[in-house]
Amino acid sequence: MTTAIEMRDITMSFGANEVLKGINLELEPGKVTAILGANGAGKSTLIKVLSGVYNDYGGTVIIDGVAVDIDHPTTARSYGIEAVHQKIADGVVPGLSVAENFLFEAIVNNDVPRASSLRGLMPKARDVASVLDLDWSDEVLRSDIYELPIADQQLLLLARALVHEPRLLILDEPTSALSETEADRLFEVIRRLRDDGVAVLYVSHRLAEIDAIADRLLVLRDGVFVNDQSRPFDWPQALHSMLGVAEADPHDRTGELHGTDNVLCLEGIQLLPRSSPFDLSIRDSEVTGVFGLLGSGGSELARGIFGVDAFKEGTMKLAGEPYKPKEPADAIARDVYMVPEDRAATTIIKEWTISMTSTFPFLRDVSRFAVLNPMAEAKVGRSVVEEFGVVAQGPNDPVVSLSGGNQQKVVVGRWLRKQPTVMVLNEPFQGVDVGARHDLAEKTREVAAAGSAVIVMSTDLEEIMQVSDRVIVLADGNLRHDAYLSETSREEILERLSEVE
Amino acid sequence: MSNKTTAKEAGTLTAKHSIDARDLLVKYGFIAVTVLFFVYFAATIPAFRQSSTMFSMLKFTSVVGIAGLGLTMTMVVGGLDLSVGATAGMAVTVAAMTMVIYAQQGWVAIVAVVIAGALIGAFNALLIVILKIPDLLATLATMFLIQGLKLVPVDGQSVSSGLILRDGSVAPGKFTSDFLQINRGSLGPVPYPVVIFFVIAVLSWFFLSRTKWGRVMYAIGSNPEAARLAGARVGRYKAVAYMMSGVYASIAGLILASRIGQGDISAGNSLLLDAVAVSLVGTSVLGVNKPNAFGTALGAILIGILLTGTTMMNFPYYWQDVVKGLVLLVALIFSFTLSRRKTRFVAAVPL
Numbered sequence: 001m002t003t004a005i006e007m008r009d010i011t012m013s014f015g016a017n018e019v020l021k022g023i024n025l026e027l028e029p030g031k032v033t034a035i036l037g038a039n040g041a042g043k044s045t046l047i048k049v050l051s052g053v054y055n056d057y058g059g060t061v062i063i064d065g066v067a068v069d070i071d072h073p074t075t076a077r078s079y080g081i082e083a084v085h086q087k088i089a090d091g092v093v094p095g096l097s098v099a100e101n102f103l104f105e106a107i108v109n110n111d112v113p114r115a116s117s118l119r120g121l122m123p124k125a126r127d128v129a130s131v132l133d134l135d136w137s138d139e140v141l142r143s144d145i146y147e148l149p150i151a152d153q154q155l156l157l158l159a160r161a162l163v164h165e166p167r168l169l170i171l172d173e174p175t176s177a178l179s180e181t182e183a184d185r186l187f188e189v190i191r192r193l194r195d196d197g198v199a200v201l202y203v204s205h206r207l208a209e210i211d212a213i214a215d216r217l218l219v220l221r222d223g224v225f226v227n228d229q230s231r232p233f234d235w236p237q238a239l240h241s242m243l244g245v246a247e248a249d250p251h252d253r254t255g256e257l258h259g260t261d262n263v264l265c266l267e268g269i270q271l272l273p274r275s276s277p278f279d280l281s282i283r284d285s286e287v288t289g290v291f292g293l294l295g296s297g298g299s300e301l302a303r304g305i306f307g308v309d310a311f312k313e314g315t316m317k318l319a320g321e322p323y324k325p326k327e328p329a330d331a332i333a334r335d336v337y338m339v340p341e342d343r344a345a346t347t348i349i350k351e352w353t354i355s356m357t358s359t360f361p362f363l364r365d366v367s368r369f370a371v372l373n374p375m376a377e378a379k380v381g382r383s384v385v386e387e388f389g390v391v392a393q394g395p396n397d398p399v400v401s402l403s404g405g406n407q408q409k410v411v412v413g414r415w416l417r418k419q420p421t422v423m424v425l426n427e428p429f430q431g432v433d434v435g436a437r438h439d440l441a442e443k444t445r446e447v448a449a450a451g452s453a454v455i456v457m458s459t460d461l462e463e464i465m466q467v468s469d470r471v472i473v474l475a476d477g478n479l480r481h482d483a484y485l486s487e488t489s490r491e492e493i494l495e496r497l498s499e500v501e
Numbered sequence: 502m503s504n505k506t507t508a509k510e511a512g513t514l515t516a517k518h519s520i521d522a523r524d525l526l527v528k529y530g531f532i533a534v535t536v537l538f539f540v541y542f543a544a545t546i547p548a549f550r551q552s553s554t555m556f557s558m559l560k561f562t563s564v565v566g567i568a569g570l571g572l573t574m575t576m577v578v579g580g581l582d583l584s585v586g587a588t589a590g591m592a593v594t595v596a597a598m599t600m601v602i603y604a605q606q607g608w609v610a611i612v613a614v615v616i617a618g619a620l621i622g623a624f625n626a627l628l629i630v631i632l633k634i635p636d637l638l639a640t641l642a643t644m645f646l647i648q649g650l651k652l653v654p655v656d657g658q659s660v661s662s663g664l665i666l667r668d669g670s671v672a673p674g675k676f677t678s679d680f681l682q683i684n685r686g687s688l689g690p691v692p693y694p695v696v697i698f699f700v701i702a703v704l705s706w707f708f709l710s711r712t713k714w715g716r717v718m719y720a721i722g723s724n725p726e727a728a729r730l731a732g733a734r735v736g737r738y739k740a741v742a743y744m745m746s747g748v749y750a751s752i753a754g755l756i757l758a759s760r761i762g763q764g765d766i767s768a769g770n771s772l773l774l775d776a777v778a779v780s781l782v783g784t785s786v787l788g789v790n791k792p793n794a795f796g797t798a799l800g801a802i803l804i805g806i807l808l809t810g811t812t813m814m815n816f817p818y819y820w821q822d823v824v825k826g827l828v829l830l831v832a833l834i835f836s837f838t839l840s841r842r843k844t845r846f847v848a849a850v851p852l
Contacts, residue, residue: 306730308730327729327734328729328730328731328732329732329734332732338730340730345724345726345727346726346727346730347727347730347731348727349719349720349723349724349728351723351791356716360716360720363713363716364713367712370712370713370714371713372711372716
């Protein structure tokens, strides 16, 4: 069988940042090709090149032996390339009925008279639905799109893509919103398409899914493919190449800390809709690293402990007492703190200085009868700047004028200086340069050495190895591994992560 | 390499220089405009120079100023209270009912009005914080509700002494003289409404910019999620802001009632838009581009100066709205077009 679509030396840069550095990929009909890659490896860029979102890529795309220029989504469609993107909400159109959503492209292109009645649209909508054998009742077709279960919305978008009879179907994290049975339904559809000779490009973080559906596995790292496998997949090898080679000896630091008291006990915690509950005790005076791929439940764990969201199931005890935070303020009152991921959106008040950012969670410390004391504030700001080595002219610099690493030092430092009982750091090293990452890791370990129970969530194994004493591995919300770093190894961690049930 | 850097530095230097003039304009432009008009009117209209004119102008500004300061509280937490005008209007009716129909003392009317204002604020907070209705829509509904509901107990009539009640009897009370003193009296040469306005303005400024509560409120307005994750109880602060707004509006209504001397049912009708205008104008003062008490008070005074000046120059009454519109427009140009800071009330006012 001939190659349906071939990419040769594809490159793509954003300014000085080269995201794709020469991609060579043949997508064969009747095969499911899976791509695995860490955050920022270039997966979405690759998808966007193929589906015509970016038109200034380098290299050649060859279809049926002819070099073509995919310069627009409609061009991609005319060559038989269809993409279903990750966010379902970006695909469906709110306020329209299910039937109108099925026919949305036709409506936009004026192929269907805009004024035609819903009744008149029904047969055409059924035509689209039939490509996936979706036998939905008139009542369902008439209802508003938001009344449709999320899995059915996903199927609707898939049907809309399939009605064009694509030769290449790109699926980006298609199961992130689906339950297990819904995901199984989707896999059946994918298998059928594959058997009909469609080339499928499947992007996911879920190893079990790739194991279930893919014929070929490619690992993307820093804009190039670093691993290419056929079935049966060697998962530890794939993860090794995805996460990179160990750069530093994790034990190249002052002794492993071992805490004695179980400060925070989680009982029967369920993190994700599909995951199994587990117990976990967090000890004082050590750093617990929580490692897992994106969407494996680390953020849910962090948010549950800090009272941002409740756990699906389970209870917590803090220092032996029941602990049930309804709001972050409740957690803070018990000296449980968290630095969330996505710093810009969830920690920074743009108008503020370093001092104001530093004192914000503990304004009582710098005020008397609620009146703020600017001197006391400046003192706290200065101490954060000095203790954490923030590169700034002074505590009155606007916090947004700092580099990512220095901003992070401020928002981590404002909690660490209070010697927390439990400190949760969710992806503290994201968007942080190497130097700042080193400083932050040092400070984190100092605070743990002084008695705090510190929990660090990360999708980057190097970071976990650098900062943690004990490592916990999460996969799809399930607890896979729990050991001190001295008792385990990189190989074992990856082994546990890659166990496919 | 080094050549390049120098060229770049030189480029930024010139750019910085030209921006400085613009920054100056953004920061002091508004105050300069205020002073300019003041001087112009003082120079051309002899009567404008008299202190009595000044005080009557400030007195007349105080109602809008106080309502605007309340509205500013809600803008600080990222909302907007559209019910301030209706609340002030309701305050007029409640004051009149208390004194005229129930024949109570002036201080009872004051207490009743302030409690009613706080209750309306609490009702808004309930809609916004507990029922999660967007601020604008919730307070719009409240506005209609209280505009209508205040007319129910008075059968849609304005309440003044001698009112014939439903049972045919004559209303027993009247506006008490101490209540009327709120508008007529003065502290030395300064009329009470002006004293009240200044005290409230200073307290509001202090609350917003010098206390930890004000700090948290600004954080909530700027990034509610970040505020919550730093331990702020966002719902409680919003509730307090709306209750403050309700109380401020009811105080504005008290002054209004004392000025009118009867329970005029149309009182407060135009107050909402004026209050919104002065609060928005206030955001551009000193180029801070965020709602603030000093700016709101100054915005109210500027509009007061312009209205007084144009009236004394014999402009017809319908020019008043043109003047307000122009002032607002100029302020918005300062905030949006000239300022390089991102203006805060964009998200809050999707009107």
